[in-house]
Amino acid sequence: MRLISILIILLICTIQLTFAQNQPILRQVNPKFSGIELREDLKIKTDLNFNAAPQLVAGTAQQRNVQVMVRNTGPITATNFVVEVTYNWRVDHESFTAQSLQRIQTVGSLAxxxxxxxxxxxxxxxxxxxxxxxxxxxxxxxKVDATGVVAESSENNNSASISIPIINN
Structure with a gap:
């Protein structure tokens, strides 16, 4: 009698285990979160862009400066991104005389x-x-976030440009 009870219990456990393997695993997601990603494709993203067009600002006779305003219009803080500027010009009229320089500045954090x-x-x-x-x-x-370290909701608004006269002939 005891053997039959044990066999029935084993049979029931085997049936439950077999059906349990075919069922999806359901879990309750806590609706309260604070910027933590639930899944990679649902991650809350920020948005970095330029607040206005770049401007040539007052400097010295030996040094000109261009000012840009970068803003974070997203819902979370953006950290450790770079703003890159590329200077392009031609020394002569031929295309092979085209010159380019790049400079970057790092922004530690922008809320x-x-x-x-x-x-x-x-x-x-x-x-x-x-x-x-x-x-x-x-x-x-x-270009703001030139290295692409910040996951943004839109990468289409990350650039701005200005053209200024060359003073050295």
Missing amino acids: AGQQTQLQFVVPDQLIRRNAPYGSPNVNLSF
């Missing part, structure tokens, strides 16, 4: 809804042209 002001020095001592040939202007292209 949701905040903005920061960055200034980039224009390396005028390195930017030259053969007058009257070559580019009359140097084009500055700015």
Whole structure:
């Protein structure tokens, strides 16, 4: 009698285990979270962009500066991202004389809804042209989060540009 009871219990356990393997595992998700990702595809993302067009600001006779305003319009803090500027110009009229320089500045942290002001020095001592040939202007292209370390909701609004005269001929 005892043997039959044990066999019936084993049979019931085997049947339950077999059906349990075919059922999806359900778990309750806590609706309270604070910026922690629930799943990779549902991660809360921030949005970095430029608040206004870059501006040439007052400097000295030997040094010009361009100012950009970077803002975080997303719901969470963005940390350790870079803003990159690329200076492009031509020394002469041929395309092979095209020149390019890149500079970066790191922003440690930018809270949701905040903005920061960055200034980039224009390396005028390195930017030259053969007058009257070559580019009359140097084009500055700015990119926020140039290295792509911040997961953003939109990557389409990360650039800005300005063109300023070349002063060294």
